[in-house]
Amino acid sequence: MAEGNTYPKLHNAMWPxxxxKGSGDGEPIIPLDTLLELTAKAEVDGQKFDGVDLFIVAPHFDIDSSPDDVKKMADHIAGYxxxxxxxxxxxxxxxxxxxxxxxxxxxxTFLSQVRKACAIGKQMREIGIRPTGGIRIDSSTSVEEWDKDPVAGSKLIAETFREAGKIAQDHNxxxxxxxEICWGGMHSWRAMVELLEMVGMPGVVGYQADMAHSMLYTLGYNAEADRILPKDFDWSDTAALDAAYKKVADALRPWTLDFHVAQNDGTVFGSGDHEKTGRHCLVGDPNGRLDITKHAGYWLRDEKGELTKTIRHICWDGCMFPNAVMERQETWNAILGAMIKVRDAHGWRE
Structure with a gap:
């Protein structure tokens, strides 16, 4: 049998x-070690996850960690x-x-947190445990607050992102x-494109495409003017969904530097103190609206269908699943299986 693709690498997210979790009506936080163990044990036909993406926040990984703490964390994860x-x-x-x-x-304070995360990222690259990946940011403001003055709001967000981009450049x-539809100035596909163009730092400040969140853009949640699919959309019309989703991907793909594989049922959901955003579903959810393997290709291939090879690793994102689901090994085996199918269809060997 021919050997499979080796890129993009397959990662699991730790932030779910x-x-x-851990506040309001949310369930208890799941310890990092529990998630690392479940990730390391997942296996499908001899293939395993290559790595993890991290939320640099306590209790998982404190943003104020010392260089010694960072080294200990790197060694700890390498141990898995x-x-x-x-x-x-x-x-x-x-x-x-x-x-x-x-x-x-x-x-x-926003920029200070970016600076700390960049310093940790740089140290982990120098250690050798972090060969790929960027640093995720959001506008950290509500759609309602942004909507009071959209022009001034986006201009200010762009200025902050540009300063953050300079910090990132300093750390390579x-x-x-x-x-995500819950963040002002980023809540629609058109607003997102306009914001990134306003920042004007391609390759430094880009887009993180989550398959589930990006699909919500087609439905116009929080941005009726940017709706692509009709309110009474018939989900059995897969051709219309494909066309709408491709329109979003074509607009944002040139900015896409990081990619999350995910499933979505077309509704919104919030938990704990997290605002409502796209509901993540498990890979086998009968209500899932995406063809995971096919729609992943909208992000990993260009408009001509050629591999972009921009994304060196892909990550599964499944925020706000119940703890009982996340703590089952079968959940992660199924997710890994879906990730492997994406790599088989849209990957390459090096």
């Missing part, structure tokens, strides 16, 4: 153990046979940061903004 990829920087107010369109002080890092 934190996002929507895993590499490290992309980070989520805790730029939100509740996590020690502030709004990208907030006061001068809020924007300073790049930043990625994920298109």
């Amino acid at each position: 153990g934190i996002v929507g 046979g895993l590499k490290v990829g992309s980070f989520v920087a805790p730029i939100w107010g509740g996590a020690g940061g502030g709004s990208a369109m907030g006061s001068e002080e809020e924007r300073k 890092e790049f930043l990625v903004a994920e298109g």
